[in-house]
Amino acid sequence: MISIVAPVFNEETVIQTFYDQLCAVIDEIDSRFEIIFVDDGSRDSSPALLNRLKQQDARVAVIALSRNFGKEIALTAGLDHSHGDAVIVIDTDLQDPPQLITQLIAEWRNGYDVVYAQRVTRAGESWFKKITAHHFYRLIQRLSHIRIPADTGDFRLLSRRAVEALGRLRERHRFMKGLFAWIGYPQKAVQYDRLPRRAGQSKWNYWRLWNFALEGITSFSTAPLRIATYFGLAVALLAFIYGAFIIYDTLVHGNPVPGYPSLMVVVLFLGGIQLIGIGIIGEYLGRLYDEAKQRPLYLVKSYQPSADCSAKAATTSSITDSHSPTSG
Known part of the structure; x- marks a missing residue:
């Protein structure tokens, strides 16, 4: 089984389109899938849309966090609740094309534990953002003793052992791009052209990007x-x-x-x-x-697992009960 983790924060305008494009891709792949949406404290109609998708598709799982914890924590919550042999992390804004998933899976089957999507072009972004992003990745590579791939976001595939390794890293200030690189294991880049945002507005203004850059530098360099x-x-x-x-x-x-x-x-x-x-x-x-x-990284308000995970949990519970000392 392959898990797909998609953090959501006020994405009502694009959730349905993302889901339709994602299903068009994974329906052509010979694997079982679970689609994990992590609602990071959305204040629009995103929770209602996710619940509707959950009712329509048994592969969908919905994790609702108790408040907005930020994208890095939402990603961590999705990885913690994933059950697949491989896990794909992708944003719902469709700047990262779901069509690339086929290639990520192919490289994973070739033996790579981490297959990350590396941007060649960044359509729909201002020249200032492109320049600052370009120099940020080069700067952090010089400052850090860990090689963090340049021009690479969170869109990637992780093997089960890579996900379990990440699960052992419970630091509060999480720069996921650095953590993905820190765990090591065989990694490979798949290059692509990043698309403009399909709908809605980015939650990453320049102030948040500045603080995010400080997070990355201080997390992986002294x-x-x-x-x-x-x-x-x-x-x-x-x-x-x-x-x-x-x-x-x-x-x-x-x-x-x-x-x-x-x-x-x-x-x-x-x-x-x-x-x-x-x-x-x-x-x-x-x-x-x-x-x-030592506070917990996040708190879950509700969790609706996919049908495969619910059936697995029920089977495990039944086996445990049949072998318990008090069972008939």
């Missing part, structure tokens, strides 16, 4: 701390040299004490550097604080 250390040492060295020059100049030529503007510039510069360093330390300290609280 380079900012190291840079702050080196920069502090360089500034301290320059301050020492400048101080020696001031002493020499005073002893040799005297000092009429003009220099108030230059003094303020130096003080403000050093103060700014200190605040930046404290801010970087604070980012890492805040993550340690969140990890120390």
